[in-house]
Each structure stands twice: as C-alpha cells, then as structure tokens.
Amino acid sequence: MEANANSVATVSPFQEMQIPSFRFAIPLLALFLLPMYYPRRNYTMKKHYRHFSYCTRNMHSIHGTKQAPASISHAFPVRALFTPLLLAILYTLLLVATAHARPLDKATAPAAPQDALRILIRTIPEQFDPARAHTHAASTILADLFEGLITVGPDGELLPGAAEKWTVSPNGRTYTFRLRSNMRWSDGTSLTSRDFLYSFTRLFALGENAPRGYDFHGIEGAELPRKTGDATNLGIAAPDDRTLIIRLREPNPFFLRMLTHTGAVPVPRHAIERHGDLWSTPENLIVNGPFAISSRENDNLLSLHRNPHFHSVSQVAPNKVCYLVTEDDDNPCRMAQAGHVDIVQHLPAHQVQYAKRHMPGWLRANPQLNTYWLSLNHKDPRLASLKVRRALYLSIHREKITEGLDNGAVPAYGLIPRMKGYAPLAAPTSAYEVRLAEAALLMREAGYSDARPLRLTIQTTQEASSNLITAAIIRNWRKIHVFADIEYKTFPELMSSLRAGDYTVSRRAWTTGLPSPIYFLNVFHSASATNFSRWANPQFDSLMASAESARTPEGKTAMYQAAEALLVEQAALIPLFHGASLSLVSPFVTGWQDNPYGARLSRWLSKTLPSKPAASAKE
Template identity: 30%
Template sequence: MRRWPGAAWRNPGRLRRLLLLLPLLPGLAFAQELVRGNGPEPSTLDPHRCQEVACGNILRDLYEGLVTEDGAGNVVPGAAESWTRSDDGLEWEFRLRAGLRWSNGEALDAEQFVASLRRALAPQTAAPMAALLRPIANAAEVGAGTQPPEALGVSAPDPRTVRIRLNEPVALTDRLLLPVAFPVYLPAVARFGAQHTRPGRLVGNGAYRLDAWTPQASVELARNAHFHAAGSVAIERVRFVVTEDAASELKRFQAGDLHLTETVPPRPLAALRAQFGETLRISPYLGSFWLGLNLTRPPLRDNPDLRAALVLAIDRDILTRYVTGLGEQPAWSVVPPGARDHAPPAVAAAQWSGVEREAAARERYAAAGYDAAHPLNLELRYNTSTVHRKLALAVASMWRQVLGAHVVLRNEEWKVFVQNRRARVITQVFRGGWIADVNDPLDFLETFSGAGNPLNTTGYADAAFDALLRQAAVLPAGAARRDALTAAEARLLAADAVVPIYFYTSKHLVDPRLRGFESNPLDHHASRWMSWAAAPATAETP
C-alpha cells in the first residue's frame, strides 16, 4: 500500500507543488503554536509557591493534579482515573492511571503525590495557598511545624493509590485542582533548589513541558510526549507572552502576534463590540477588585474614621462605567455574586446617593483629624497595568476632590509589588483583589485571616473574624455556614480594612480560528483543550 509522504518524496516536482500549497490550507499554519497574552511576568513556576493568575495559567499546562478541569470548568479525572469517598466524607481514595510518567520519562507513582503534598504543607516551603489544604488531617500542625510532614493525613497504600484523610468534610476535588496540590518532581528540588523551575530543570507531568523562559518576555512550552493523553493534545507549542499593558496587548492581537489575550483595555463596551464582534468574549467571573489598606502602620492603623472616609469617597459607578466599562459590577463587599452558598451582608452606604456618601466621607475625614489646612498625604501603590493606572488616577482624583487628600501614585513591576505588599513595611494603600481558586466564599475571606497569613496583605487581625471562618470551614453547606460567612464578611467591612471597588468580568479577545476556548466562572483555559480549526470560525460553524 502506497502512503502519500513516500509518494511525494519520490516525486520532487510534486513535493514542490505541495509545499507551495501549504500556506493556502486554512489553519495549517497555526497548528504548531498558540500564542497567549498572560499579563505580568509570572512570579514563579513552582506550583506550591504560585499565588497569582499569571503563574496559574502556565502551571495548568505544565502539571496535572489528581483531578483536573475540562474546558468548561467541570472537574474531570486527571492523573487519577477514578476516586471514591467514604460515607462520612472524611476519607478519599484516588486510583492513579496506569503508566503515569514525568516529562523526563521517569515513572510517577502515588508515593510522589504524597511527598509533594507534604512539601506543600511544610513550613519551609511557605506555600501562600497552603491554607486551602487545611482540611487534610494534621495539615495545620504540619504547617505550624509542631508535627513532621509524615504526620499529614496522606498515604500511598500501593503505587497506584493515594489516600487522603480529612478533618472535616469538604469538596476536596475542588481544592485538588489548585497548583498547590500538583505533584512536584522532588529530585530536581533537592538538586537545584529554587532554580528547579528553570528550562532544562523543570520536570512536570502535564500536557506540556517547559522549553524556554525569557524573563519579562515569554514562557515557551512544547507538547509533552510522556503525558498520558498526549495523543489528544492538538497544539504542539504554547507561548505565554508577558503583556502587562492591555493597550499594547490589544495592538499585538490586531497585528496577529497574539491568538488569545489575557484581557482587553478599558474602552466603551459598545465600541469594542462593534469593532471585534464575537472575537470579544465577556463572561461572569468569580473575582473581586479592591484596594488594600495597610493596618499595621500609620496613618491607617489606628484611624477607623480615615479608613471609612476613603471607602465612602469613591464613586464606584463612575469607575465601572467610564474607567473599566466592560460589564463590571460596583462592589461594596468582598465576595462576588455567584459564589456558592453566599448571602452578602447589608451595607448601608451602598443604598445612599452619591451626595450622601460624599457628605459622610467629609464628616469622617474631619473626625480623623484632617482638613484643608492639614490634608492627608497618602501613597497608592499598584502593579504595572493600563487598567490599574487609570483606576489609580481616578481614585486619587476622587480622594482629592471629595476630601482634599494629596495622593502619590507608585507603579511597580509585579514581583516587586508582590514582595512589598506582602512585607507590609512601606505600603499604605495598594491595589488588591482576589480571583477564586474554588467556588466558595471562604476562599475570598480567608485572605484576611490571621496576621501571619502571607495572603493577608492588609494585616487585618480580628479573633472573632477568624473564629467565624474556622466555624464555617467545618460546617456543611446550608444556613448555619452561610450565616457564619455573612457575619465574618460584615465584621471585615465594618472595620473598613479594605476598599471594595468592583466585581470582575473575564474579558478576552480570541482568534476566530481557535476552537475549544470556553467561558467558565473561574476563567481557567488549559491549552490542551484547544485546537485550530480547518477554516476560520463563523457563527454557523459548530
């Protein structure tokens, strides 16, 4: 039987004609690479140390947990082909797929998943998202260093079985989707330390492997031949491009340099719709944008009147209509609409008119000890982004017009910004926010728990708030849990520890030839589910 490649190679003239036709075959030129805008430079490619969207997007391509998400965001089998849960919900058992391998070809077994979970909870790892694994038995004690990692409630009774014991029943599979629960190749960690994430050293188990990393430019991935479903991965290479500036990202998309953007710049929605049509994808998103207030140093530490004045002086309707303008919803609370089992606390100021809020803001400003002769001098810090700069300028203008405050803006590259925000040494007011890791109000509120929590960048400390979160963590879904979470959020808002601004929408520009990009509440889009169409997409094309 004759095969086409052999016949072509035996006929050079035919081969030349075929090569000339290649550019005319729709989609073929795109089958090899997907170029994605990804926002700021990722802070790390260590799954256990990742805490932002930029690294999470890449890690979902490089690694796979026991479970994973399909394109629509549903939990589906990952490295584990199946799992069971005990009747009381406290013991889970995961059955690994046969023949799992790391990207270097070495075998991946249950004991390595166990060792990775122990590393994620070990205090020396300082995993910022470790709190989400707290329901695992002895996780708190291991994290505090009072118990050894071996005491963690995880075990491997055989090479293909991972057993996890919990302190309380939770939706464990949601938490196992997080990078902090991904397996890490520990021989590379032992040999290279923090440098194990570099090209040539990073070993993963996902659909792709790390091929190159050019700081402040791009991270390049190649298809992992050892991935258990490698045959179903259509796109050979993925390039994640640093796109801190949304306007520049848009230009690159228009020039054909990007196939998928991380966001779009703040422009009137009607104009964007008219220009891009169905290429523009806007969807509800479990995320909140706020301004954090450093409660550990003056002038905000011991001055609740000042904090209240700053909260009240911002016109969120103007910000969402004219600055962001892409369907964002003004926020007076922290947990976004759509969060599972959530009842937002009542916020009186949300029902006031703009005039009433401004009057109350001036009253609290005066009570805080400030006036025209003694204005507040304040610093507002944000990470590099067109949207963040416009928001910072608008907020500073509102504080100046309503209160008479003098605000200095500080723009920082992402890694520096994250370090300063976490240290709480030089920050006053700073860009903050949270994108849901799991669909649970607790995920948002826990970022403010415990003064020693690395995610608690405000330094908010309230024993009653922490107690309510601990109570909610062990309660099943229902009225009691909902009431505890509502009470906790009400305490946080009453303290004016944070300035809620808006609830996010996800917004992307997607090349019409790209298939498999599906909107979902967490805005997760693993490249393995995408492919290039044989022809440009149309409204009639399925």
Template identity: 30%
Template structure:
C-alpha cells in the same frame, strides 16, 4: 534535509498577503497567548498569581483537573471516593502515569510532593486554603514534621487524604499547590529546577524555553496520558503587562488570545472585533488593601478606643468617597459591576454581605465621608497624605488615577501613586512594612465564599492587610464546624459582614472575564474561574 527550490520565495510572498491572524498560525504553527506580567515563579507550590497559574496548568496536572467549561474531571486519578463523614478521601491513580522525562509516577511520589508543599521552607502561599487537611497548618508552621501531614499512600496507585472536617477536597486539588513536583530536580538544582531543561512536569505540555520579561514556550508532552487528544503542539505565553499594547499585537495577528482587554468604550470594541471579544461573568473581586499594622490607618502605638475610632472613621471616609458607578462605567467599562463586599455574586447558596451604606446616594456618601474625615482629625489645612501602590498595568494605572482624583476632590487627600514591577510589588505587599493603601483583590480559586475570606483569618502570607480580629476568626471557625451548607454559608456571611464593618479593605468592583480570541481558535469556553488550559484548544485552518 528537503530542498524547496525556487517555489519558496513565491510561497512566502503569498503568505505575507493573507490575513494577519492566518499569517500568525501559518508562520508559527504555535498558539500565541498574552499572559500579563512575567510569572513570578514556575515552582507550582509557590505560585500565587494568575500569570504563573496559567502556565502551570499547561505543565502539570493534579489528581483532579477541570474541563474547558470548568467542570471537575479525573486528572492523575481515574476515580475517587469519600467516607460517610466526609473526612477521608481515597484517590486511585491511572495506570502507567509518567513524568515528562519518562520516569513512572506512583502514589508515594505524590505524597512526598505534598509534604514538600507544606514544609515551612517552601512557604507555599496557598497552604492556608488547605486548613481542613489534617495537620496542614501545624506542619506549615514547623510545629509538626511533614510526615504528619494528613496524606498517605495505601499502595502504589492509591492516595488517601485525612481531613479534620468535611470539605470539598477535589476542587482544592485543582490548585497549583496540589500539583506533583519532581523532587529529584528540586534536590539537584534547588530554586533553579524551574528552568528549561531542568523542569520535569506531568501535564499536557513541558517547558521548552523561557526568555525573562519576554515570553515562555511550552511544547506538547508525548508522555501525557491523554497526549493523543492534545491538538496544539506548541504554546508561547507572551509577557503583556501593557494591555493597550497587547490589544495592538492581537489586531496585528501576533496573538491568538489576550489576557485582558484595555478599558475602552464597549460599543467601539464590539464594532472593531465582533465575536472575537469574549465577555462573561467571573468570580473575582477587586479591592484596595489597607495596611492595618501601621499609621495612618492603624497606629501600633495607639491602644485607646478614641484613637481606634478615628482610624476607623478615616478608613470609612476613604471608602465612601469613591464613586463605584463612575469607575465601572467610565474607567473599567467592560461588564464589571460595582462592589460593596468582598465575595462576588454567583456562588451557589451564598448571599453576599455588603457595606451598610450601600443604599445611600453618592451625594449622601460623600457628605458622610467628609464628616468622618473631619472626625478623624483631617481638614484642608491638615490634609491626609497617603501612598497608593499598584503593579505595572494600564488598567490599574487608570483606576488608581481615578481613585486618587476622587479622594482629592471629595476630601482634599494628597495621594502619592507608586507603580512597581509585579515581583517587587508582591514582595512589598506581603511584608506590610512600606505599604499604606495598595492594589488588592482576589480571583476565585474555587466557587466557594470561604476562598475569598480565608486569608483575612490568619497571619499568613496572603493577609496583606494584617487584619487581626478574634470575632472574625470565630465566625470562620463556626462556619467550618457547621453541619449544614446553609449554616456554613450563614456563618461565612457573618464573617464577611464583620470584615466590611471594620473597613479592612475597600471594595471597588467585581470582575468580568474579558479576552480577545482569534476566530480560528476553537474550544475557548467561558467559565466562572476563567481558566483556559491549552490542552482543550485547537487552531482551525
């Protein structure tokens, strides 16, 4: 061990006097990232939220990946091709691919991982996004064995996918469900294969440590095929559910990148942080979900049209009573825009649908909301009592408080707010047993309108509302069968319009990407899906 002698105390004293951001870099030699709530899992096939996705994109790489600007580039596959009818895709692997434990990766292991992803026992939440993959839905439902899934290995370096319709498969292969999971660890450790010392990955980083409800550390994977280009040796993902506290940690030099920025006046933030504040367009929609399987917004015992009409009137009243301009100006206030639909703007070739009353003034909307509220059977003497559920987060709490106040002031609704830790919230939302109105929304996995609409068309784990409409499913099916992109988008828009007419969800706003990024971080690029893998970043002196 090298000895430093008496010079060390002086060096430490000088280090403490330098700027906080530089102190964090020099003291830790590690990238510190805010990451929102505790990741619900590091099982790539079971991940369904941003917090685990951020970490998994450092730990794993799919056949296709994305560069810093979100453009598709080769991952494990060095090249790929598609048949003339768009239904057969062939991927050729790079030579010499290895797991983080040094074992080789071949095509058959990738095929086996896909079969595990779609096996019923895995219950992969994003499986329904792969409905174009041959037999994927039947395999996930247990109607066919995993061996019938439309993916095979032609040889040790060739993976072939069979589709039941033309689809943009490469973009789908960037999702965590398409990452290769090391099955010997799953067989040996079961659900515990995601723990440090057991998780075997294939990406730019490998898992070094995980302290629940505190942080997660990844370290550079020397066996990654592009390890020489990975600049940062270690990354610590910090649990930062409190956005205000996250901002203070950034200001103190304890974080290089924040996951969000708390609602504050934009001029003050710009004055305080200057170019470190990064705002950009983002394919994401925030809406409130409605449990359509239970009273008071849908009664399972009600089968007569007048009753259904009253429930629809109540859902529309709640939707109309919210002033989205006030929400985005005074509550969120960081570049978000009012939403009157489910699909955000910015998707090439797609014209989003909108609520039919969008052109009304807020005063007209509120008058209409009160009339619908009375039609639904509610009044000052008989107010609606409803529960609004959200996960722990400063911005979400501010938003739900504002919505509750608008419902109370405009309609007289009595709102009970329910705050839950992320994992509990996700489980309750998925089960559809105790929820009434809840925080929902969708962050785009792909720059495709269908990605925002698919969950409403099945009874899968992402249909938190329990929306069940044959006309909606028919429109999605016609979009899938369309022979041109224009026809496909037209049918998708018709499906979105039907969803909005049914008031199955309450759109509030479209996201903006908002982060604080330290001045010495290089390579952080804005992109529509707001993905920032650590392999593209570096820390300058």
C-alpha cells in the same frame, strides 16, 4: 489641571483610537509658542501677543483667586497664527489617519511561531514552583505544565487527572484515589502516589512561602509544623504506588475542585533534591502535565511543547504553546489584528470599545468569581484609625468607576461576589453625597482638614484602566482632606511590595474558581500567607472556625455573612468592584468554552492557520 470628575466614566476618542492623548498637546502648544518666535519686525503682533498673555495670566484660575476681564481691548491678529494653526491641523489629521496603523513596538511585542497557540498574558513568572504561585497568570501557565489528581474539561467540569478514579466515604471526610498506571515525569522517571504525599508535606512545610497552602488547612494535621517529607500526624497516606488517601477534619463539598489548583499538583522530589531551589527554573524544570518548557526569552516569551510522557498525550490538541507579554498597554488589539497572538487573556478596559467595533467575533466574557479592592497596610500608623479607614471606604463613588470600565463590572461594597447560595453585600441605601458628608465628618473628627490633610501613596500598575480608576479615587479622597500620590510599579514589583508589606495602599484583585465564600474570606485570616494587609482580628478568625465546623449550609452561610460584615465594619479593605474578565479569542481558535470557573486549559484548544490567498497565474 485637575481631571474632569466624569472622565472615569467615559472612554476618550483618543483611547478608542489608541492614540496617547498627550500627542494632541503638541499642536495646541504650537498655537501659543510659535508666535513668540515670529520675526521681530512684526511689532504689532508681538505687542498684541504680550497683551493677550497678560490677559490669560489674569483669567479666572481653578482656585478662583482672579477674575477674567470682561473683554480684551486689542484684537488679537488671527492672521499671525495662520501658519502654526495650519501645521497644527495637519499634524492632528496625520495622527488620526495613522492611529490604527501605528506599528507595534518590537521591544514589547515578541515574535512567536504562527503554528503555535499564542497567548498574550500579563506576566511570566521567574520560576515555576506550583507551591509558591500567587498570581492568576502564574496559575494559568502552571496548569499547562502540571496536573493534579483531578483536572477540568473544556467546559470547566471535573475530569480524572493523574487519578483515574476515586471514592468518598459516607461521612464525606475520607477520599481514596487510584492513580493511573505507568505515570511518568517529563524526564521519564516513574511518578507514584508517594510523589503526591511528598508534595503535600512540602506545601505545608513552606508555610507563609506557599500562598495557597492555607486553602488546604482542612486536611487533618495540615496546621502542624513539619519539615518537607514528614507526614507524621498528617491525614494523607500512600499505602502503595497507586493509592493515595486523604482525610479531612470536616466534610468539604468543594474539595475535589480544590485539587485542580496549583497547590495540589505533584512536584518532582528527585529534581528538588538534585537542584535545590533552582529546580523550578526553565532549564531544570521537570513536569507531569500536557506540556513542558522548550525555551524562555527574557521576560516576554515562554515556549512550550507537548510532553511526550503525558498519560493522554494523544488528546493534547496543540503541538506548541507560546505565552507572550507586552509592556505596551495599547498593544493587545493591535497584536491580535496583526496576527501576532491568538488569545489575549485579559483585555484592558480602555480597549473594549475598540474590540467591540472593529474585531467582531473576538471578544469573550469570562464570568469569573473575582473582586478588585484597595489593600490597606494595617501596620502603617496612618491607617490605624478606624475613622480614617471608614472615611476612605465611604468616600469612593463606585458607580462612577464601574460606568467607565465597560466590562460588566458591578460596584462592590463587600469582599464576596455573587455566587450560588450567597448574595453580595448590598449597596448602602443612602445617596453618595450623604456618604461623602459622613466621610468628611469622620476625617475632621480624626483631626484632618485642608490645612492638615492626610497624605497617602497608592501603588498600582501603569495601565490605562488602572489610571482611570486611581484618578477617580484620588478625586474622591480630595473631597475629604486626603491627598494621594501614585507610585507606578510593574505587576511583579506590585506583588513583591504586597508580600513584603512595603506599601500603604495598593490595588489588589482575587479570582477563584471555587464557588464558596471561604476562598475569599481566607485571604484575611491571620494565619493566611495571602493576608498581605497584615490585618489580624481574633473575632474574624473565630467566625471562620465556626463556619468550618457548622453542619448545615445555612449555618455556614450565617458565619460567612458575619465574617464579611466584620471586614466591612472594620474597613479591613476597600472593595471597588466585582466583574467579569474580558478576553480576545481568534476566530481560528476552537475549543474555547465560557464557563463560570474561568478554567481553560491549552490542551483542549485547537487552531487552524488562516489560508493563504492563491497566487494569480501569470498571463
């Protein structure tokens, strides 16, 4: 049966109570199935049941092919259903009564020591190579393990990291960093400016295998082909052990904040030369950040301890940090309430109402710069037609989707969210029904109809919020002769399919702490390793180059707006919404500060253990 068109705009009572809705199908089925096994001697009941079944089979269907009879000629014996009805009611009441007490699935709720700072995260990467990191979860963990020249404080503002100070030339193109003295890796080996030089050459040598490498293309010579360790014609120099000089092609007011990202941290050359690609596995990993890896248990528990060689180890608040993963989308609130986690990094949308009502003081909003969209594989011939892509873009009712998320999300009609000096692309002035009619016309012009529909597959993760969003999209597309199936994947599988181009339509999100449109638009540059859509447009690349060379903020903004308009005009993607991420933070955790950069390092967070009630004296 087709889902109600408004279901995406609400959170069902079953979801709020964390009860899978399918469980309530059991008592309903009992009403009709149990009478079939009623003793044969009750001929009257069986006769009436057969007549009732005949009538219901001929009632009006969703296709409108048959009409229900005006009345049922024989009264159905209600008394015959008394026993199954009573059982159904009792079963339903039992489910409701035990909803909040449903035990955690031990297979998906790993245990971590209570004295550790325990963070529930979406996924834990297989390896910990900063240059290859491509997910927000991986970047979060790597920020605890590695530190670049610049770091961030509790409020997200810039602080000295591995560099104790720096200067910028008058023309804004040359940065000179002075590293701290006696810097060391976690194995005690000295860390120098040459480690940073080596790491940047490796980042650029990896090319498409370094998703964030393109973000640093503004460094002189970064675009030239090179091997790891080769700094020929590269605008980076290490004249001595404590000095690093970086030259840019053009001034970039966000360059210092860029250096806080994982692509700019140092990697241990001696470990890479010893272990090759296995250097970044937990057992071989050598780091320079506030924490080092203690152990990893399967894919759902990563334990960290203070790095004794970190330059400011006395300022690292927690002794231990544990990252946990659960496969159950209903576990986060229950794990937090049961005292198994202290922080839930991303709260699923369907649990927001429950957290608001039953977990006062836990819910925190993260006003991050992010966009959620449908990624289109432009190598798929089914999406080659601009008319088809435009129809898919126009037919989605974004307002209905965001009404149901309840997490501060706003409809997105372009790629770039609101940020200082830049407003998001305005919503169309025409009503949704008008846009839907235009989309249907485009599909008919492209040769599609109910008799010849376009069939697509949407890849997504199996989460309640994702299911609601995908269901709404499928309903919208049905109205324009598009039949879409769902292919569920785990988050790592989803990212793997995106990178390999093994998809037609896939959900995607992009989050950045850099308040500039370029860090969203770069995703669609033809040379970007994060351009998983395989969309290539010379005009777009030219607009990006013009934005980089523009001398005034107004000139850059004009180029950014033109580039974003081209993305939408060509339907290179299907934007869905911009929105804040919601987290759960225990009242026993201190040091958490909401900030627009979404930057919260574990080193700044403290935790007090809840006091145990005093034992009563024996009388």
